[in-house]
Amino acid sequence: MKRKHLILHIILFAAFFPLLTFGQSREELQKVQQFINEATTAFGRGDFPAAIENYTKAINLYSKSPELFFNRGVAYSFNREFDLSIKDYDKAIETGSKLPDDTLAQFYMNRGIALQSKGDYAKAIKDLDQSVSLNPKDVKVYINRGTTYTVLKKYDLAIADFNKSLEIMPQAATFYNLARIYYEQREYDQAIKNLTKAVELDPQMAIAYNARGLSYLYKGNLDAAIQDFTKAISLSGENGVYYFNRAEIYFRKGDFASAVTDYAKTIEIYPLWAEAFRHRAESYKKQGKTKLADADFQKATEVEKENFNPINQTELIDQK
Numbered sequence: 001m002k003r004k005h006l007i008l009h010i011i012l013f014a015a016f017f018p019l020l021t022f023g024q025s026r027e028e029l030q031k032v033q034q035f036i037n038e039a040t041t042a043f044g045r046g047d048f049p050a051a052i053e054n055y056t057k058a059i060n061l062y063s064k065s066p067e068l069f070f071n072r073g074v075a076y077s078f079n080r081e082f083d084l085s086i087k088d089y090d091k092a093i094e095t096g097s098k099l100p101d102d103t104l105a106q107f108y109m110n111r112g113i114a115l116q117s118k119g120d121y122a123k124a125i126k127d128l129d130q131s132v133s134l135n136p137k138d139v140k141v142y143i144n145r146g147t148t149y150t151v152l153k154k155y156d157l158a159i160a161d162f163n164k165s166l167e168i169m170p171q172a173a174t175f176y177n178l179a180r181i182y183y184e185q186r187e188y189d190q191a192i193k194n195l196t197k198a199v200e201l202d203p204q205m206a207i208a209y210n211a212r213g214l215s216y217l218y219k220g221n222l223d224a225a226i227q228d229f230t231k232a233i234s235l236s237g238e239n240g241v242y243y244f245n246r247a248e249i250y251f252r253k254g255d256f257a258s259a260v261t262d263y264a265k266t267i268e269i270y271p272l273w274a275e276a277f278r279h280r281a282e283s284y285k286k287q288g289k290t291k292l293a294d295a296d297f298q299k300a301t302e303v304e305k306e307n308f309n310p311i312n313q314t315e316l317i318d319q320k
Contacts, residue, residue, distance in 0.1 A: 031061060032058045035055070035058035036058050036068070038050075038054045039052075039053075039054035039055045039058065039075070043074075043075060048076075048078045049079065051072075051075040052072060052076060055071055056072065059072065064095065066094075066095040066099060066107070067092070067096070067103075069088045069089070069095070070088065070096075070106070070110070072088050073085040073086075073087075073088030073089045073114075074110060076088060077114050077117075082114045082115075082118050085114045086111060086115065089107055089110055089111035090111070092107045093107050101134040101135055102134070102135045102138070105135035105141065106131075106135075106138075108131040109128060109131040109138070111127050112124045112125070112126075112127030112128040112145075112148070113144055116147075116148050116151070121152055124148050128141055128145040128148065129145070132145065137168060138168075139165045139169045139171070140165075142165035142168070143161070143165050143171075143173070143174055143177065145161050146158040146160075146161030146177060147177065149161060150177065150180065150181060155181050155184075158177075162174050170197075172197075172201040172208065175195065175201070175208075176194070176211065178194045179193075179194035179195045179208075179215075182194065183211065183215060188215045188216075188218050188219045191215040192212055192216065192219070195209075195211050195212035195215065204235055206231075206232045206236040206242070207232070209229070209231045209232040209235065210232040210239075212228045213229040213246075214245065216228060217245075217248070217249065222252060225245075226246060229242055229245050239269075240265070240269030240270040240273070240276075241266075241310055241311055243262045243265040243266045244262070244263065244266040244276055244279075247261075247262035247279065250262060251279070251282070251286075256283045256287050257287070259280075260284065263283060264280065270310050272303045272306045272308040273309065273310060274301075274303045274304040274306075274308070277296045277300035277303065278296070278297065281294075281295075281300065284296060
């Protein structure tokens, strides 16, 4: 069985700063504040285009506020318009040079995250370094720089950043990120240790149970793996990858009926996943159900052209 990738967490900082005056009339400031309020409300409900529209209206009336450019940049980032978000972060940094260091640190951190999202890792690291120098006590920047180092496979530097963040504030996502590194390095005992700490801090963290299940699998502890995949399924609801992982364990244990049941659930959720059909076919074959096996092998061939793999699609996620 192929080793599966674990999911990586990053943290995007959002802030809503107070409005400062630069000689505008009271009426203008009231309109600006109205647009900011509407942008904040839109942001809160996840309507990032509306937030962008309202921040733009505010900026058109009040173009000297670095905080407004920053917040619009955040909205662009959440809307995955990274080029536009970087332009706004540029403007926020340019016009906000006299702001407190901890505020500027947030500006540099978010620009670094946007650059990382575009694959410009060298510039991302440079911005995250600047953020650390401005505010060395911010746990978020160590997590994000550690995440960037992880993507670059500079694992020693990533581990140092994650451990630094844990000194400041232990968080489940940070233990998960550490576990991801150890998992990729096949240090499964260390992965399990950190994932256990993650679920102690966040017992609802389904992804950590799934990751620990994978680590137990490669340690050969199949019963513990089944327990963790079952827990991940109970927490996540409809996650076909978790059903697929548990099916793999049932197959290894020779419980082909249970494997078929879990592969069927996987296929119900991901009907274009060729590997799920192929593995269910193998389970049917082990049971002597050759017609069902042949049908699944045929179906796998039919859907394979779609090149659908939910494991690859979920390799990276953002923690807002």
